[in-house]
Amino acid sequence: MSLLDVQDLAVSLPLSLGLSGAFKPKTARRLEIFSDISFAVAAGETLGLVGESGSGKTTLARALLGLTPTQAGRITFDGRLRATQADFAQMRRTSAMMFQDAVASLSPRMTVGALLAEPLIIHGQAPRDLAAKVADMLHLVGLTADFAARYPHELSGGQARRVGVARALALNPKLVIADEPTAGLDVSVQGEILNLMRDLKTRLGLSYLIISHNLAMIRHVSDRIAVMYLGRLVEIGPTRAVFAQPLHPYAQSLIAAEPLPDPRKRRADLAISGEIPSLLHRPKGCVFQSRCPQAQALCRSDAPVLRALGPNRLVRCHFADPARLQED
Amino acid sequence: MKPPLLEITDLSVAYQTDTGPVMALRGANLVARAGEVIGIVGESGCGKSTLAAAVMNLLPATAKVTGGAVRFLGQDILTLAPQAQRALRGTAMAMIFQDPMTAFNPVLTIGDHLVDFQHQSRAPYRAKLARARDQLALVGLSDPDVILRRYPHQLSGGMRQRVAIAAALLMNPQVLVADEPTTALDVTTEAQILHLLRNLRQTYQGTIVVISHHLGVVAELCDRVYVMYAGQVVEQAMVDDLFHAARHPYTRALLACDPASFPNLTPVLPTIPGRLPDLRDPPKGCSFAPRCALRSARCTVAPPWAQVSPSHGVLCHEVGA
Ligand SMILES: Nc1ncnc2c1ncn2[C@@H]1O[C@H](COP(=O)(O)OP(=O)(O)OP(=O)(O)O)[C@@H](O)[C@H]1O
Ligand SMILES: Nc1ncnc2c1ncn2[C@@H]1O[C@H](COP(=O)(O)OP(=O)(O)OP(=O)(O)O)[C@@H](O)[C@H]1O
Ligand code: SF4
Ligand SMILES: [Mg+2]
Ligand SMILES: [Mg+2]
Numbered sequence: 001m002s003l004l005d006v007q008d009l010a011v012s013l014p015l016s017l018g019l020s021g022a023f024k025p026k027t028a029r030r031l032e033i034f035s036d037i038s039f040a041v042a043a044g045e046t047l048g049l050v051g052e053s054g055s056g057k058t059t060l061a062r063a064l065l066g067l068t069p070t071q072a073g074r075i076t077f078d079g080r081l082r083a084t085q086a087d088f089a090q091m092r093r094t095s096a097m098m099f100q101d102a103v104a105s106l107s108p109r110m111t112v113g114a115l116l117a118e119p120l121i122i123h124g125q126a127p128r129d130l131a132a133k134v135a136d137m138l139h140l141v142g143l144t145a146d147f148a149a150r151y152p153h154e155l156s157g158g159q160a161r162r163v164g165v166a167r168a169l170a171l172n173p174k175l176v177i178a179d180e181p182t183a184g185l186d187v188s189v190q191g192e193i194l195n196l197m198r199d200l201k202t203r204l205g206l207s208y209l210i211i212s213h214n215l216a217m218i219r220h221v222s223d224r225i226a227v228m229y230l231g232r233l234v235e236i237g238p239t240r241a242v243f244a245q246p247l248h249p250y251a252q253s254l255i256a257a258e259p260l261p262d263p264r265k266r267r268a269d270l271a272i273s274g275e276i277p278s279l280l281h282r283p284k285g286c287v288f289q290s291r292c293p294q295a296q297a298l299c300r301s302d303a304p305v306l307r308a309l310g311p312n313r314l315v316r317c318h319f320a321d322p323a324r325l326q327e328d
Numbered sequence: 329m330k331p332p333l334l335e336i337t338d339l340s341v342a343y344q345t346d347t348g349p350v351m352a353l354r355g356a357n358l359v360a361r362a363g364e365v366i367g368i369v370g371e372s373g374c375g376k377s378t379l380a381a382a383v384m385n386l387l388p389a390t391a392k393v394t395g396g397a398v399r400f401l402g403q404d405i406l407t408l409a410p411q412a413q414r415a416l417r418g419t420a421m422a423m424i425f426q427d428p429m430t431a432f433n434p435v436l437t438i439g440d441h442l443v444d445f446q447h448q449s450r451a452p453y454r455a456k457l458a459r460a461r462d463q464l465a466l467v468g469l470s471d472p473d474v475i476l477r478r479y480p481h482q483l484s485g486g487m488r489q490r491v492a493i494a495a496a497l498l499m500n501p502q503v504l505v506a507d508e509p510t511t512a513l514d515v516t517t518e519a520q521i522l523h524l525l526r527n528l529r530q531t532y533q534g535t536i537v538v539i540s541h542h543l544g545v546v547a548e549l550c551d552r553v554y555v556m557y558a559g560q561v562v563e564q565a566m567v568d569d570l571f572h573a574a575r576h577p578y579t580r581a582l583l584a585c586d587p588a589s590f591p592n593l594t595p596v597l598p599t600i601p602g603r604l605p606d607l608r609d610p611p612k613g614c615s616f617a618p619r620c621a622l623r624s625a626r627c628t629v630a631p632p633w634a635q636v637s638p639s640h641g642v643l644c645h646e647v648g649a
Contacts, residue, residue: 053486053514100485100512104429142603149346153388157426157508158372180485183511184426186372186541187585191597198595213486213514214542216588220597240593257515259522259544261586263567266548278470 001079002040003175003207004064009073010035011056011063031279033059034231035072038306041175044201046208048222048239050215050254054279055228057211058100061177064209065092078174093123095175096168100211102161102184106152112138112163113148119170137166142192157184165193172204179211190214194221215258219243224312227251230277230287233306237313247309247320249292286318294319331402333535334360334383334503339396340559341378341387350607352378354559355396360503360535365525367550367567368539369582373604375559376539377426380505382406383537384423385413400503418448422501424492426508426539431492432480438464438491439476445498463494468520485512493521502534509538510545522549543586547571552639555579558605558615565640575636575647577620614645622646 012030034056041047049057062068064075066088075082077091099105106115116134120126127133135145141162152160161184168176181197182190198221200206212218218225218239225242227235227250235248246252277283283290289299298318306316313322336358342349352375360366368376381387383398385405397404405416417423425431432441442460443453451459457476464472467490480488489512496504509525510518526549529536540546546553546567553570555563555578563576574580581600583589602619605611613628614620620627626645634648635641642648 051514053489053512053517054484055514058484101429144603144606146347154343154345156373156377180512184372184508184541186370187543187582187587188598188600189372190541191585191587191599194597195599213511213518215515216544216586220587220593254514254516257519258588259515259519259542259548261543261547261571261583261588263547263571278474280471280474 001043002076003043003045003078004041004209005074005076006040006064007038007074007076008035009037009060009063009075010071011059011068012071030071032231032282033279034228036306037073037233039226039233039236041207041209043174043207044205045224046201046210046222048218048225049209049211049228050213050218050225051228051234052230052250053213056231057228058179060228061097061179061209061211064177065095065097067097093171094173095177096171096173098164098168098176098178098181100179100183102157102164103152103155106160106163108152110151111148112150112152112155115152115163116148116166116170119167123171125171137170140169140196141166142189158186158189161185162189162193165196169200173206175207175209177209177211180213181210182212182214182217190217197221215243215255227254230282231279232287232316233314234288234316235314236306237310237315241310241313245322247313247315247322248288248317249294249320250288253293286316288317331399332359332361333401334358334537335397335399335402336379336383337397337399339379339382339398340394341375341382342392342394343378343388344390344392345608348608349392351610352391352559352607353382354610356556356559356561358537358554358561360537362502362533362535363529364552365529365536365538365550367546367553368537368556369541369543369546369553370556371558371578371582371600371604372541373607374556376556377507379556380423380507380537380539383503383505384417384421386417386423415448418445419499420501421503421505422496422499424489424496424504424506424509429480429488431495432488434480436479437476438478438480438483442476442491442495442498445495448499459498460494463498464491466497467491467494467524468517469494486514486517489513490517490521493524497528500532500534502532503537504528504534505537505539507539508541510540511542518545525549543571543583544588555582558610559607560615560643562616562643563641569637569640573640575640575642576616576644577622577647578616581619581621614643616644 012032015029015031063070113134116137222239225239226233229250235251246255277290285301286299289295304316304318306314309315309322339356341353342351398406443456446456461472550567554561557578563579585598614631617623617627631643631645633643
């Protein structure tokens with residue numbers, strides 16, 4: 001059974017443009033951030049979430065933990081429907097979030113030691129020798145015990161990120177939602193953190209939802225991946241299969257655009273062309289229609305639904321066809 | 329001969345902390361000429377952002393330059409009066425920060441910021457706003473008029489990063505220092521930004537210094553690369569040599585860890601065993617020695633800088649000379 005199950009989730013925010021939003025007219029326009037989001041994460045599974053920047057990944061992560069109100073849909077976690085603030089508060093005790101802005105998410109007035117002890121104290125799980133526990137936590141993420149005395153602004157970007165990892169793992173969560181957990185880390189430390197996360201996963205049966213723009217990393221650590229574009233999941237499937245043969249045109253261009261660590265393999269035309277659409281002017285029909293190289297008339301009038309194509313594979317495109325692609 | 333746009337010589341910087349000074353930079357050297365894109369890579373905590381902050385004269389009060397110089401067109405900028413430093417920063421030099429959120433004031437709109445950044449210019453307000461709008465469009469943000477009225481927290485991480493890039497380009501700087509300019513972006517947007525930066529280099533004959541952990545970005549964008557370790561430059565090479573003929577054991581270990589370089593899935597990602605040395609008490613010999621596979625008896629003495637070719641240098645006893 002799934003640890004986390006999400007059905008038809010939608011979030012829209014009141015469209016307040018600067019101060020004019022303070023007047024709150026009754027017919028306030030709302031800005032749809034995402035809708036029709038359905039997926040599940042099994043116990044012990046890692047789901048990677050990738051996609052366009054601004055497509056709603058962070059907002060989705062926040063909504064999953066009840067930190068952003070939703071307008072539609074259902075979130076089931078650990079066998080219980082989560083709807084009220086009390087439900088989410090309970091859920092947050094067994095699931096943790098690693099935030100995208102590592103430094104900004106650490107309170108500047110607290111030392112690293114206090115930041116790591118805080119979740120333990122709040123949830124009444126502080127051991128007698130708190131200092132030793134904090135030292136252990138630092139050690140777990142590859143920092144020495146003397147970091148406990150430092151303030152967040154005294155850390156490098158990567159060190160702050162490691163503190164974020166240690167904090168997220170403090171309460172032995174069942175689910176960790178990690179928003180860009182390795183951004184700003186060199187590849188060796190990145191490997192260390194991912195190995196650590198994987199190790200905890202096998203030891204403690206953790207589940208992860210990892211959001212990242214780093215496709216190489218996602219490919220190595222995720223069991224399945226979900227691809228998001230402009231507030232819609234456009235493809236979900238087993239990692240290996242999706243990378244070997246992405247079926248949605250956006251997923252195809254995303255995977256093709258990854259810069260390779262070899263200057264002899266530079267590409268002149270890396271980017272997909274076309275204006276990046278905005279949430280304010282969502283294209284009619286398919287969300288990707290305005291930039292899609294395979295778009296047809298149907299794509300401009302009708303929105304495709306997420307359909308099953310092959311085992312565990314869902315794709316939101318009128319024309320995606322695994323059989324046709326395999327022949328190429 | 330004209331002096332290089334940017335020249336850093338023997339720069340040392342220490343941060344004061346409760347547990348003693350942290351030697352974040354120890355004699356770092358770097359040269360950037362007009363038209364070049366320079367890459368800086370290295371272990372997290374090795375001093376890359378410190379180097380960038382020193383170049384921009386933006387080191388925090390607890391940091392002290394303990395030696396060396398930073399020259400812009402031959403002039404030492406660390407000794408300039410604060411006002412002259414600010415003027416330089418507003419026009420000739422600009423920076424894109426690693427954490428874009430810290431570069432913005434939460435109570436000001438993006439438009440306020442972008443107009444404010446042009447305070448050195450005498451153009452009327454409307455013209456500044458129009459320029460801000462154009463820059464937002466240039467970095468691929470749709471609806472620039474809407475973005476101008478938004479507050480920083482109302483943008484996604486990647487949108488903020490693009491705003492930061494637009495802000496840095498406002499005054500056509502000759503030296504642009506970009507600390508992780510594309511980590512917050514999806515790879516297709518990243519590709520567009522790399523394109524943009526590459527084209528800029530051709531059109532404006534300035535220099536771009538890019539700090540990145542993404543080796544693919546460095547390979548794609550840079551002409552020449554500096555590799556740093558524990559506050560020092562340990563290797564400098566043309567980009568092709570760096571990726572195909574790296575010499576320094578740290579560089580080689582770093583390249584071997586990149587998950588992008590092995591196609592087959594592996595359950596355990598490679599890492600470099602051991603830790604970055606404690607910068608409050610840096611080792612006397614080679615800083616990489618405790619983690620180095622090639623370590624020998626002479627590595628307990630600090631290695632000299634050695635040119636293995638006119639364009640390729642390395643700080644190592646075993647592979648130098
Ligand atoms: N508080 C807010 N008010 C208004 N709009 C918001 C707010 N927070 C987010 N948004 C908008 O919601 C959209 C999705 O943002 P989100 O941060 O979820 O994107 P993301 O997929 O995480 O992007 P990135 O990869 O760049 O981090 C963006 O267009 C953003 O401008
Ligand atoms: N304000 C400060 N006070 C004390 N130490 C600091 C301060 N800022 C940075 N340091 C330390 O100086 C060293 C260099 O930090 P810097 O931020 O330059 O590293 P970096 O190479 O940019 O790392 P990253 O890749 O993680 O961003 C680190 O060990 C860091 O802990
Ligand atoms: S539905 Fe049409 S526009 Fe959308 S991705 Fe498929 S082919 Fe492209
Ligand atoms: Mg985000
Ligand atoms: Mg840094």
